[in-house]
Amino acid sequence: MNAKAPPLNTATMRALAHRLLQPDAAPDVLPPAADELEDLIRRLRGHLSLLAPEVEEQALTHSTDGVLRYCALACVGEAHGKLRVAPLPGLSGAAAYARRLARTLDSLCEHYEKLGGADICPACDRQIMREEPSVLTEYLSPSGATSRSTRIHAHCANTVRRH
Template identity: 55%
Template structure:
């Protein structure tokens, strides 16, 4: 158990831990070449993803409900919630690799919901190091650009992370 779990073994809403759980399955950038975990670890990881989703979904739903009904962030968060609910209701395919694909779909939904939660609460995470950007820290805007020229992920990074080389 991590330090963010209560003595009873229940999870707390800690988006940093949730992001770390997703990275264990998807790698730092949802890389297709990440090796899947062993079957027993995959089962535990899938259960953890489901627990994180069950904890985060009501929180995002409540935050979105506070926004005006014509709000784009509200619409996007609710659409993401709908996708996450569908993925939770689905079952892994019995074909080889089906359990890994299912877990990765859950992981992507969790990552998206964490992003929505952070946007709706005003929390800002560094896109380079996945650590919280505090108000007293210098940060810079950042757009991760795809080969086709569009921004894949935009947000902010710590000033200290601006010249850091990420190795995958």
């Protein structure tokens, strides 16, 4: 990742992916129309094109966890494969392709965050955007076994997380 570039906004990417993945859980939600589906596919492909190289670079240069690195690189390979193919003809082919892209994008976002590409507030589980006020704090894991320095939203600093 370029040191001057801000972290990618995985929250926005996930929101787009979940628009296509939610109908699987809610059968009463109508699928997108053909023109909207074409736009969604274009946006998903754009996000994958931006995110895959970032995840790959992080996995190759920053990760010391072999399993995390292997899984991230496998997901990057999956993304490249999805970007090389075109949807099958027809609305159902495009919808299936869009859902595959969405699942891959959601997975890449997860790897990006785990590899340290985005700071996730441990109090509210939302991404800390560059322009948001945040503080550096010691975060104790839920098990209490480990602690680490992490950024947290300024407005979350005095909240208690309940599971």
